[in-house]
Amino acid sequence: MRREERFGCSETLNYLSGYLDKDIDGSLYNMISKHIRSCKPCRSLFKTLKKTLDLCRKFKPKVEVAEVKEEELSKTLKRELEAFRRFIQGQKKC
Amino acid sequence: MSPFAFKVKIYPSLCFYIIINAKGMKGLQGKTPKERIERLLVDIRENKTGAVERFLKEIQSTVLAFGIKVCGGHMEDAKDTMQEVLIQFFRGARRLRFKDPKALTVWLYKVAKNACLMSRRRGKYEPGELLSINGGLREGDGANISKQMDLPDWSGVPDRILFEKEKKQIVQRALLELPLDYRLILVLRDMEGLSTREVSEVMGISESNAKVKLHRARLYLRDKLSKHFNGLM
Ligand SMILES: [Zn+2]
Numbered sequence: 001m002r003r004e005e006r007f008g009c010s011e012t013l014n015y016l017s018g019y020l021d022k023d024i025d026g027s028l029y030n031m032i033s034k035h036i037r038s039c040k041p042c043r044s045l046f047k048t049l050k051k052t053l054d055l056c057r058k059f060k061p062k063v064e065v066a067e068v069k070e071e072e073l074s075k076t077l078k079r080e081l082e083a084f085r086r087f088i089q090g091q092k093k094c
Numbered sequence: 095m096s097p098f099a100f101k102v103k104i105y106p107s108l109c110f111y112i113i114i115n116a117k118g119m120k121g122l123q124g125k126t127p128k129e130r131i132e133r134l135l136v137d138i139r140e141n142k143t144g145a146v147e148r149f150l151k152e153i154q155s156t157v158l159a160f161g162i163k164v165c166g167g168h169m170e171d172a173k174d175t176m177q178e179v180l181i182q183f184f185r186g187a188r189r190l191r192f193k194d195p196k197a198l199t200v201w202l203y204k205v206a207k208n209a210c211l212m213s214r215r216r217g218k219y220e221p222g223e224l225l226s227i228n229g230g231l232r233e234g235d236g237a238n239i240s241k242q243m244d245l246p247d248w249s250g251v252p253d254r255i256l257f258e259k260e261k262k263q264i265v266q267r268a269l270l271e272l273p274l275d276y277r278l279i280l281v282l283r284d285m286e287g288l289s290t291r292e293v294s295e296v297m298g299i300s301e302s303n304a305k306v307k308l309h310r311a312r313l314y315l316r317d318k319l320s321k322h323f324n325g326l327m
Contacts (some may be wrong), residue, residue, distance in 0.1 A: 017309035023290070039247075045316075047249035048323075051256070052316040055286035057126070057267050058257060063155045063161040066295050077177060080184035085146055087188045088198075 007031045016049060058084045118213060124288025127156045131202065132195040139193075153180065156286075157206050163281045164210050166270045179209045196292075203286065203296045248323040255326060268318035276311035281306055 018024040137145035
């Protein structure tokens with residue numbers, strides 16, 4: 001009860017990442033939901049932080065990788081790749 | 095000819111889509127880079143046709159894109175760095191006996207992170223190493239946010255505007271203003287798709303420390319983006 005009384009903007013700010021990741025316990029989650037509904041600045045903060053994470057997830061710098069041709073691989077890399085393939089396929093000898 | 099003849103081109107931050115051969119990449123769309131790598135590792139393990147080639151292509155674009163996000167596309171000798179990363183990844187995987195796709199992706203990001211740190215020339219401007227919990231919210235707002243009635247909500251700006259190319263440059267630039275360890279944590283978690291536990295393993299810090307830094311990094315980035323996006327409302 002006391003926790004709820006003292007629950008306000010600074011607590012919301014502190015737990016907002018955990019709230020977005022659903023990585024906090026249920027009662028805390030509910031208090032934040034409740035606070036966000038009634039507090040406009042925290043609601044703005046929450047919505048813009050959520051959007052920030054959306055932008056991050058969709059952010060892709062352009063990287064163009066040309067078709068890898070077998071003969072273009074360096075010998076060392078080719079050997080390591082083959083050894084790696086055999087290793088994770090559980091084959092004994094490289 | 096370079097010994098590492100992958101013909102890799104990097105465009106510093108002008109264009110923003112990874113162009114990959116769509117063949118065999120079905121089912122990977124919408125997944126995070128980490129999920130794609132894990133999926134392709136499973137394909138190799140199950141000896142699926144063309145899995146090794148698809149994996150090689152994916153791992154290249156993932157490592158290069160990661161380098162651009164963290165180092166801003168100013169990676170010197172990107173090809174050499176790439177070769178180093180792949181060889182270290184393959185060798186280390188065998189040495190450390192990592193077969194599990196999850197362990198392997200954590201290992202990959204560790205190697206990529208270290209290579210990026212090594213190759214990276216320290217810029218003249220290095221942001222300070224500490225961020226306040228407010229992440230750019232003005233002084234005192236953390237304790238009394240409700241007094242700041244003008245906190246603008248730009249989340250309603252349509253996606254087609256927010257996701258324009260120029261706006262993506264804003265994301266890249268804002269990202270580069272973060273102190274390096276905060277930037278790494280945010281990229282690993284919110285761009286590459288690692289869990290906070292995996293992020294803490296890559297960074298060699300506790301999970302709770304990773305969470306605290308992630309939170310600060312997110313708030314900081316939000317604040318930087320707000321400066322640009324408030325005007326779009
Ligand atoms: Zn509030």
